[in-house]
């Protein structure tokens with residue numbers, strides 16, 4: 001027959017179990033947070049990142065700028081674009097290994113806003 005466990009030993013063992021649980025819970029929370037964070041993060045620019053500016057005709061309001069931006073971003077290899085109707089300008093960040101300034105200008109032009117690289 002085993003001797004009864006001393007109350008102090010039992011408390012110590014429970015304490016270790018709770019600490020282990022706590023460590024696991026924290027590790028899980030950190031893992032989840034890192035996961036969610038990665039989902040939201042924008043991918044880093046590729047090594048062949050390039051930028052281009054365009055003169056764009058025909059933009060008369062903010063929704064024209066939205067359309068120009070969407071046209072530029074629709075080109076595979078473009079990972080960011082901006083357009084300003086007042087300035088008649090657009091800018092694109094793109095992967096030079098995947099697309100060209102000419103292709104982006106053509107896509108903006110095809111959307112109805114004649115564009116030329118600056």
Ligand SMILES: [Cu+2]
Pocket residue numbers: 059060061062063064065
């Ligand atoms: Cu407009």
